Amino acid sequence: MSTEEFQYSHLSAQVFTSEIMARSGQDITSCYQCKRCAAGCPVAEQTDMVTPNRLIRMVILGDIEQALTNQLTWKCLFCHTCGTRCPNNIKTGRVADTLKKMALDAGLDPQNxxxxxxxxxxxxxxxxxxxxxxxxxxxxxxxxxxxxxxxxxxxxxxxxxxxxxxxxxxxxxxxxxxxxxxxxxxxxxxxxxxxxxxxxxxxx
Ligand code: SF4
Ligand code: SF4
Structure with a gap:
């Protein structure tokens, strides 16, 4: 993974999380990692272990480059299965879509x-x-x-x-x-x- 500077790379984990929440309209801080979303995600087996709950964790921990370029962000089908299963009504598809747009703004390429x-x-x-x-x-x-x-x-x-x-x-x-x-x-x-x-x- 490159360590080059890119738009958003300077953000703290807290600011990045707030930004994702504002853009996606999802309260990801209410996620308690129950993994119900992961069990239903149709692409989770093809994303190099990045499941919807892990994507949320990446954002909260401020792993910005990984969050913007990982396979789930780019392979998400926007099917909303994660949202319908989540007890906290978190639609991770909207988070993935937000991350993808930000990666494009920053000129970052996905892993593939x-x-x-x-x-x-x-x-x-x-x-x-x-x-x-x-x-x-x-x-x-x-x-x-x-x-x-x-x-x-x-x-x-x-x-x-x-x-x-x-x-x-x-x-x-x-x-x-x-x-x-x-x-x-x-x-x-x-x-x-x-x-x-x-x-x-x-x-x-
Ligand atoms: S189902 Fe909701 S609360 Fe559970 S891990 Fe997924 S996003 Fe978090
Ligand atoms: S919306 Fe995306 S992250 Fe959510 S279950 Fe569908 S493919 Fe997986």
């Missing part, structure tokens, strides 16, 4: 950079079309991954990646899980306005 590419492709695509068109979003995601790999001059890796992804895409298409059509949502201007409004909000 592909998560950031997925996030960007998903976000750009929803903003542009008001909904997700699978072929467009996945295309942008793969191009971003390829570009990152090209910057590292790993040509073989690009070829094997493209081969594996083409096979995967073909299989999804064959099973009618990948659609080639593009649709836009009637409310996309409204989505764009909401985004601009929230992006202009000043925090610390």
């Amino acid at each position: 950079p592909e998560y950031k590419n997925f996030h960007k492709a998903f976000f750009n695509h929803s903003l542009r079309w008001g909904k997700i068109n699978e072929i467009g979003m996945m295309g942008e995601y793969e191009l971003r991954n390829i570009w990152d790999t090209m910057k590292k001059r790993k040509v073989r890796k690009i070829i094997s990646h493209m081969k594996a992804r083409s096979q995967f895409a073909w299989e999804m298409f064959r099973q009618k899980r990948l659609h080639l059509s593009f649709h836009s949502s009637k409310g996309r201007d409204e989505i764009s306005r909401l985004y601009k409004k929230s992006a202009g909000r000043k925090w610390i």
Whole structure:
């Protein structure tokens, strides 16, 4: 883990916790580590042991860089299972979403950079079309991954990646899980306005 300075790196554990609580609207200090959230989280087994309760602990202890870059912050599906199970009504998904936005503001990459590419492709695509068109979003995601790999001059890796992804895409298409059509949502201007409004909000 790098020890470089980044926006928020100077904050004390107390200030960081207050900031997360203000932004996410969740009273994480009421967490008593009962782990009910961890038992229901659908991605907890793929986050390198970072469960929702551990994410809250990281924030409270002021492990800022880890909180912003760990796998749960970036893999959280925002399904709210943790919130419905929590006896203190803590929606850890909102905490994870807040941390992800702060990591993007600070220019910090997640532990696996592909998560950031997925996030960007998903976000750009929803903003542009008001909904997700699978072929467009996945295309942008793969191009971003390829570009990152090209910057590292790993040509073989690009070829094997493209081969594996083409096979995967073909299989999804064959099973009618990948659609080639593009649709836009009637409310996309409204989505764009909401985004601009929230992006202009000043925090610390
Ligand atoms: S369920 Fe709620 S109180 Fe229990 S560990 Fe999770 S966040 Fe904390
Ligand atoms: S909202 Fe996120 S942290 Fe909570 S259960 Fe769903 S995936 Fe896990």
